[in-house]
Amino acid sequence: MKKLINQADNVVVDALKGMEAAHPDLLKVSYDPKYIVRADAPVKDKVAVVSGGGSGHEPLHGGFVGRGMLDAACPGEVFTSPTPDQMEAATKAVSGGKGVLHIVKNYTGDVLNFETAADLCQAEGIDVEAVVVDDDVAVKDSLYTAGRRGVGTTVLMEKIVGAAAERGKSLKEVADIARKVNAQGRSMGMALTSCTVPSAGKPTFELGADEMEVGIGIHGEPGRERMKVKTAREIVEMMSDAVISDLPYKSGDELIVMVNGMGGTPLIELYILYNEFAQVAKAKGLKISRKLVGNYITSLEMQGFSLTLLKADADMVKLWDDPVLTPGLRWGV
């Protein structure tokens, strides 16, 4: 294993120290328990938005802490859920008296830990609502499994919901918007290579030099199918079909689109992929209102990408355009 780290056991703490050193104007870091809050927290009379999950997906979630997005993020160990004591402390640190929304990606550990945290917070009189993101179309039999995994839609939800909270909406309104984003968002990912969890020291899975895994999860979970690598056009057409037919997205729909790198794919390839998707969208009559192209929800150094589509009405696009000031996303300020 070759990585730019000091010690495998200290990866998360060392990275948190780096975030604190780089962005003191945007955020503050607590180390025991571990959480990141926006610099001006708690913001009075605003719904606070808290998320969290295993580390290794940066900039998600810590890189999205700041004005117009998350009030707090709880980082777990790499690919491991954070624990309820972190979530409880973070929730208390940002609670501004108007309630707190927890954004939870659908993994059994994350869901159970956030539920336990919500119980602990509610026992102390903090109003907490949770919204679970489960947008990964690669999981087919969601009735017979723990359900679809939470992936790319999480990024779009954190932006839109953070803006809604910033505008002063109530906890119920903010939670409703979050549920709507989840209902209208779908994603799928693919990988050309595995990734290596620092504490494990070896790749999570093996993939032949000429193979790719389509439908991969953000922790290297198996996807729908392993096959020979194809051209960018063929891959985008295959993945677009799976995502578009799932909701389904129809001709005339307005979309917010994210072409997201898994951590080890260069931007030049992501733009090739975006161009292919733009062709597909045009042919199907889908209107791309807004887009993100870059690394937003990664899987350490994995080579690959994911495609996320969100059917967005005018209100959602307005919230998307609202100012945001975080290490990972910033515009309008």
Place this chain on the structure above:
Amino acid sequence: MASLEQVRAWIDRLEAVYTENKEYLTELDSAIGDADHGINMARGFIAAKQALAENPPADIGALLKSVSMTLIKTVGGASGPLYGTFFLKAAMTCTGQTELDAEGIEKLFEDGINGVKQRGKAVVGDKTMIDAWEPALTAIKDTRQNGASIAEILDAAVAAAEQGRDSTVPLVARKGRASYLGERSKDHQDPGATSTVLMLTAARETLA
């Protein structure tokens, strides 16, 4: 009667049991999960035992609450909140008590197990720890109704849980990480049901 000292001995015993079975549980978990169950349980109960040694609680409720909070913080994954919830709900029913009779033992497990069921939302047949907890709860309630002693109640609970654990082998997982494997989760014993049997066996050895 089970005393405060006996409940403390149960937790101390669990530290030894999970440390002894660390590799066994992790091996079961590596087949259908993420290969950390044994490591997580051992870490959790080492910390729980240490917390009790540093701050000896004055009653059974406070003791179980301390165990709960330590497990929630240190175990991680899905089993942290599940076992943490078991001890949290059990603590609430034992608040202020320094000894438990057969009925008290029944209540401890009834509230604890119901907490796990509520938190995990799994049912018998999903290939989870509920496959061991649910039959154990039924056995506890049945034997208690017939006026059994704590030893008899926990004997019945262990026997029922062992049967439940063994029943997980041919099942296809429908909850947790193993569920993504579908048919490939067959022919493996569930690690959560296995750690539950160990917890009940230790209770039988210390509380009766």
